[in-house]
């Protein structure tokens with residue numbers, strides 16, 4: 001995998017405690033915190049603590065423990081926000097952006113969990 005991780009990205013700084021964040025949940029390998037510019041009433045970012053740039057990087061190189069911990073944290077966030085349809089919630093959307101075409105702003109893998117309102121079509125066609 002030819003990814004190069006930039007340790008000056010803003011989420012790396014959050015993980016090092018250099019800038020504050022609004023933490024929702026922290027585990028051994030994962031941090032979940034509120035997006036600074038929320039696009040829905042609930043907008044939580046779930047990130048691995050390890051140095052992974054994007055979804056495919058994480059899936060290819062993270063340990064089993066990191067991958068399991070990340071996804072269990074996602075499940076917990078869906079439960080905590082009340083969004084999980086499995087818990088009687090009204091649903092949510094998980095989004096991850098990668099690279100130029102994905103319009104990824106922060107080059108540290110993150111999953112957006114958005115909930116609390118109807119989220120419209122998956123993509124705008126243009």
Ligand code: AMP
Nearest residue numbers: 010021034035036037097103104105106
């Ligand atoms: P992406 O375009 O998928 O890379 O999304 C990056 C997200 O990070 C955007 O939704 C930003 O609002 C969010 N963001 C940027 N800086 C911060 C920060 N300091 N704390 C929380 N969220 C942030």
